[in-house]
Amino acid sequence: MTAARRTRSRRCWMRLSAAGRRKAAACVSFIQACCVHTIGQWAGQPFILTPWQLEFIEQVFGLVDRHGMRVVRTALLFIARKQGKSELAAAIALFLLIADGEQAPQVYGAAKDSDQAGLVFAVAADMVRMSEYLSGVCDIKESVKRILCPMNRGFYRAIPADAAGAHGFNASGIVYDELHTAPDRSLWDVLRTSTMARQQPLTFGISTAGIGQSGICWEMYELAGKIIAGTVRNPAIAARIFEVxxxxxxxQLAEQDDxxxxxxxxxxxxxxxxxxxxQPGGFLDPEGIREKVREALEIPSMQNSVLQLHYNMWVGAESHWLDPTMWRACSDGSEVDALDGRECYGGLDLASTNDFCSWALVFPWAEDRGLGYDLLVRCYLPKDVAAKRTHLRGDIAAWANEGSLTLTEGNVADYNRIFNDVLADAERYVIRDIGYDPFLATNLVVPLVQEGLTLTEVRQGPRTLTPPIQVLERLVMQRRLNHYGNRLLAWQADNVVLAHSEGGLVKLAKDKSREKIDGIAASVTAIERAMHPPEAPKKSAVFSFR
Structure with a gap:
């Protein structure tokens, strides 16, 4: 957070009137006297607000009009993970339900899906169960994710984004958790417009930074920055941003001494x-962040996720992947013939008709050497297609001469040649399993299965590919990969762009990479299979799915 933002947010709450201070104190007193921590070493202990939480509550609840009504209608908080924001959100939701003076309040805990919406609800429900006062005035309906307050006919309800098409909401309070994951702005808009009949409604948007500069969360982040900087003046909006x-x-963040x-x-x-x-009132052990930073030093594809989640920085949806110098250093000068008879795992990446196809084999190192792979990759390209790639004419000739590229006749991919090469490799090596992308590989998979080989479908989404991508990356960083100086593969490795998604997941972005990456894609698929070895070699044909 910049100094300007820190100062601006503090000045806002220091100008409170006596009536405003009483309003803010009512919320603070409710939370600290009635709410409790629900997890970890503080479970069951009173929820004593930290200084930054106190400042934020005073900023939101302490500005009142001449009738004593709350002025702030929208509160925006952007902060890194594990700072206690879910507990704060749950406590504020319970205050809006029980002690805000609203009759028949309707408080909604919104999020991208039922699981995320259930997180704040679960914290609020545990607070009710563990607090003598709250358990006496509230009833929990776990099956429908509701907390009822009979004395004022109010309820708190967890609601996912796909409920945006429903109507009939009459919200007095809204807590939207992790706004950066919202699939669109529909639920945000539906709930906010439902507050118009309430005297002092409050919409509380809380989030870490997101990926890509678009969507409702980015819009609210931009607005929050303008409110804090004073370029937009709107007393109905309170905003805090904690960021580097x-x-x-x-x-800079990872710089270390000796x-x-x-x-x-x-x-x-x-x-x-x-x-x-x-920090004042601090409770978060920095060792957890230290470990994430150390891990990201070993696996650079994690750095965007660490910046986003632990330093609250907005990051791009794509990033360049491997350091070309480190990749080229991963060759030990040994001969491919030394691989004969060794156990390995295969990966296929096939073009639709007229582009590169790739067949990769990864050979795990012996156990006494630790985790590492020898990597053998062959690429295929139709001659007529190669002739049109005039800007790569010299490279294509060199790749073909070294044996990393096979030029096939015609203008379409020669699946028969790939089929025969796979069978030849099955005679030369012990292929335990072959992974393939189901999108294009069916015509080749069926005959290979009929030949008695084991093939496994490997989905190309980020949940499946993040682990093998990070393994490959770590091995390159540690020089525990041997690719035999394959120059075509080095070119493709330098082309790779990673696409980032929520939760630190990544995948190879073929549509964003500056040139072809098929050999790397086949290698990642092969590593995915090596990470899930079958219990024993299978003699019969197996056609399995992941």
């Missing part, structure tokens, strides 16, 4: 993590 300064790099201590842990890190131990 714009332009901060992962290298003893391995992180140099920016006490100045940059707390800007996005105000609950770190060492």
């Amino acid at each position: 300064p714009e332009g901060t790099t992962f290298a 003893g391995g201590n992180f140099l920016r842990e006490n100045d940059l890190w707390p800007m996005a993590n105000p609950s770190l131990i060492g």
Whole structure:
């Protein structure tokens, strides 16, 4: 968070009137006297607000009009993970349900899906169960994710984004958790417009930073920045942003001294993590963040996720992947003939008709050497297609000369040649399993299965591919991969762009990569199979799915 943003947000709550301070104090008193922590070492203990939480509540609840009604209608909080935001959201939701002075309040806990919406509900429900006062005034309906307050005929309800098409909402309070995951703005708009009949409704949007500069969360983040900077004046909106300064790099955040201590842990890190131990009221052990940073130093594809989730930085949806120098260093000068008779796993990446196809084999190292692979990749390209790639004419000739590229006759992919090469490799090596993308491989898979080979469908989505991508990346960083100096594969590795999605998941972005990456895709598929070896070699044909 920049100094300007920190100062601006503090000035807002320091200008409160006496009536406003009483309003804010009512919310603070409710939370600290009635709500409790629900997990970890503080479970069951009173919810004592940290200084940043106190400031935010005073900013939201302490500004009132001449009739004593709350002025703020929308509260926006952007902060890194594990700062206690779900607990704060649950406590505020319970205050809006029980003690905000609203008759028949309707408080909605919104999120992208039922599971996410259920997280804040679960915290609120546990607070009710563990608090003598709250359990006396509320009833929990777990099966329908509701908390009822009979004394004012109100309820709190968890609601997913796919409920946006429903109508009849009359919300007095809305808590939208992890707004950056919202599939669109439908539920946000539907719920907010349903508050118009209420005297002092409150919509509370809470989130870490997101991926890509679009969508409702980015719009609210931009608005929050303008509110804090003073370029937009709207007293009905309160905003806090805890983030590292714009332009901060992962290298700066991960800088260490000779003893391995992180140099920016006490100045940059707390800007996005105000609950770190060492900060006023801090409770978050920094060791968890340290471990994530160390891991991202080993696996660079994780760096975007660490920046987003732990330093509250908005990151791009794509990033370049491997360092070309590190990739080229992964060749030990050994001969391919040494692979004869060894156990391996295959991966196929096939073109529709007229482009590169690839067949990859990964050979796990012996156990006493630790995790590592020898990687053998063959690519195929129709001659007529190669002739049209004039900008690669010299490279194509060199790749064909070294044997990493096979030029086939005609202008379409020669599946028969690939089929015969796979069978020849099955005679030369012990192929335990072959992974394939089901989108294009069916015509080749069926005859290979009929030949007695084991093939497994490998879906090309991020949940399936993130682990093998990160394994390959780590092995390159540690020089525990041997690709035999394959120059075509080096070219493709330099082309790869990763697409990032929520939760730190990644996949190879073929449509974003600057040139072909089929050999890398086949290698990742082969590694995915090597990570899930069959219990024993299968003699009969197997056609399985993942």
